[in-house]
Amino acid sequence: MRAPRKKPTKTIVPVLAVRLNGFFSLQIQADGGIAAAVDDYSVNLGYYSAVAMDRAQDLTTGLQLAFLAGKSTVAREVDVLVRRLARHGLLEYRLFSPRGAQDLVVIEPQIPEYWPQRARLGNADTVVLSRFAYLRRRGNDMVLESPRAGALFRICDPAIAATLAELSRPQKISGLRRHTGRFNLELLELLLDSQILFKLDAKMGDGLRVNEGDGNLVLWDFHDLVFHTRSTEGRQANPLGGAFAYADVVSPLPAVRPSWSGKKIDLETFSTREPTSAFAKLLHERHSTRDFDDEHPITLAELARFLDMTARVLSQWTSGGDFGAGPELAYSTRPYPAAGSAYELELYLTVANCEGLAQGLYHYDAGGHALVAIGDASAQHLQALSAAAQFAMDAAGPAQVLITIAARFGRISWKYSAIAYSLILKDVGTLIQTFYLAATDMGLGGCAIGSINIDLFAKMTGIEFHVEGPVGQFALGRGRKAEAPG
Numbered sequence: 404m405r406a407p408r409k410k411p412t413k414t415i416v417p418v419l420a421v422r423l424n425g426f427f428s429l430q431i432q433a434d435g436g437i438a439a440a441v442d443d444y445s446v447n448l449g450y451y452s453a454v455a456m457d458r459a460q461d462l463t464t465g466l467q468l469a470f471l472a473g474k475s476t477v478a479r480e481v482d483v484l485v486r487r488l489a490r491h492g493l494l495e496y497r498l499f500s501p502r503g504a505q506d507l508v509v510i511e512p513q514i515p516e517y518w519p520q521r522a523r524l525g526n527a528d529t530v531v532l533s534r535f536a537y538l539r540r541r542g543n544d545m546v547l548e549s550p551r552a553g554a555l556f557r558i559c560d561p562a563i564a565a566t567l568a569e570l571s572r573p574q575k576i577s578g579l580r581r582h583t584g585r586f587n588l589e590l591l592e593l594l595l596d597s598q599i600l601f602k603l604d605a606k607m608g609d610g611l612r613v614n615e616g617d618g619n620l621v622l623w624d625f626h627d628l629v630f631h632t633r634s635t636e637g638r639q640a641n642p643l644g645g646a647f648a649y650a651d652v653v654s655p656l657p658a659v660r661p662s663w664s665g666k667k668i669d670l671e672t673f674s675t676r677e678p679t680s681a682f683a684k685l686l687h688e689r690h691s692t693r694d695f696d697d698e699h700p701i702t703l704a705e706l707a708r709f710l711d712m713t714a715r716v717l718s719q720w721t722s723g724g725d726f727g728a729g730p731e732l733a734y735s736t737r738p739y740p741a742a743g744s745a746y747e748l749e750l751y752l753t754v755a756n757c758e759g760l761a762q763g764l765y766h767y768d769a770g771g772h773a774l775v776a777i778g779d780a781s782a783q784h785l786q787a788l789s790a791a792a793q794f795a796m797d798a799a800g801p802a803q804v805l806i807t808i809a810a811r812f813g814r815i816s817w818k819y820s821a822i823a824y825s826l827i828l829k830d831v832g833t834l835i836q837t838f839y840l841a842a843t844d845m846g847l848g849g850c851a852i853g854s855i856n857i858d859l860f861a862k863m864t865g866i867e868f869h870v871e872g873p874v875g876q877f878a879l880g881r882g883r884k885a886e887a888p889g
């Protein structure tokens with residue numbers, strides 16, 4: 404007896420729709436304009452025709468992206484509104500099956516420019532998961548993330564997690580199509596666009612570390628790239644900085660650790676309150692300065708002396724790794740200590756007010772002790788960087804010179820595994836204390852800044868975020884007046 408023929412199953416193509424991200428709602432203002440609002444906060448989005456505003460109501464549940472691609476006047480109007488909402492980070496995208504209308508995946512943008520795109524895949528293509536992709540529990544959701552991706556994917560259908568598990572090894576699309584229960588080409592194409600998947604060609608081997616990205620990416624360990632992107636601004640949408648997120652749940656730790664109960668050896672008898680040397684005095688006098696005297700700005704000569712004292716290359720030499728064993732490598736010596744003498748840190752100066760030096764972005768060439776203008780940086784980006792630092796300091800005006808400390812990541816990760824990024828941050832600490840002491844010694848003022856936008860810096864310099872990027876900042880200038888410490 405012949406086995407009954409398997410009925411061909413009709414492929415159901417999932418639909419991609421855009422909606423407000425759940426925190427905001429659209430409101431019509433008294434002047435007829437439209438705004439996205441939450442509590443007392445609202446974002447004005449401009450004026451639209453009554454038909455467009457009516458259609459925009461669909462943004463509460465989901466407006467199909469296919470509609471926005473339409474040529475009608477109303478489609479174009481709504482498209483303008485949706486792009487505005489996207490730039491303010493107020494949207495998410497749902498991929499759902501038209502049959503059940505249940506979400507398969509919800510895409511949460513992590514960068515303002517994110518717009519869901521499908522990178523086309525054919526049956527002959529082979530794809531594999533990026534080694535930077537990870538699934539984790541967030542609240543009661545399962546989320547798929549990657550420091551390389553411009554968006555996070557909330558996985559609503561467990562079958563997708565099973566497909567992702569299969570993608571831990573290279574898979575041909577034709578094979579996936581045959582074997583995977585609920586094959587979802589649209590999702591794979593969205594994941595490919597977000598670099599959560601990557602395509603392998605026949606010459607690229609088995610999709611392991613060396614097959615993904617350029618040499619700079621190969622050198623990154625997974626946890627280091629996650630740490631870099633999740634502890635800075637620009638490539639993530641999580642709350643960041645002094646948010647006191649769990650103040651209601653956990654009490655603060657004391658400012659000074661309570662003593663151990665063992666025998667105490669009193670050191671006061673060996674100490675005096677007054678500094679006993681010029682260096683001890685310098686340490687006592689050091690403090691953060693956040694407001695600068697723009698009538699008497701720092702001069703180019705002072706800036707040159709500051710950089711000379713703190714950061715210039717003093718000598719260069721070649722040796723084996725750890726100065727003996729290992730491959731031969733070129734090294735330099737500079738005024739501050741650095742892990743493995745790698746000196747991966749670079750200084751980029753945003754100059755707002757320095758006598759004798761034009762406003763703009765400069766790189767400090769530490770070998771040649773020179774400032775090199777980076778002409779391509781847009782005034783808007785420079786202003787944004789400067790304003791963010793001013794905001795972080797709660798200062799009245801911009802820093803006269805804002806020093807962005809960037810790391811050439813590969814310089815240190817070429818040698819160190821697992822600890823590369825932590826060494827970079829430690830190096831930033833040694834450099835920042837050097838800056839503080841030099842500024843104090845010169846009668847200048849400065850302040851370290853804890854948060855920085857890595858994507859903005861990438862736009863300013865044109866360097867990809869994983870190649871060379873900011874890891875610290877220091878505002879420098881002539882202080883307006885002596886500030887109280889703290």
Ligand SMILES: Cc1cc2nc3c(=O)[nH]c(=O)nc-3n(C[C@H](O)[C@H](O)[C@H](O)COP(=O)(O)O)c2cc1C
Nearest residue numbers: 689690691693795796797850851852853854888889
């Ligand atoms: C790593 C680091 C990050 C900092 N970030 C900021 C910041 O973002 N904004 C700010 O106003 N001060 C910042 N500061 C300065 C500290 O607030 C300051 O050092 C501290 O309050 C002690 O005060 P003092 O430096 O005047 O002694 C930072 C300091 C360090 C070392």
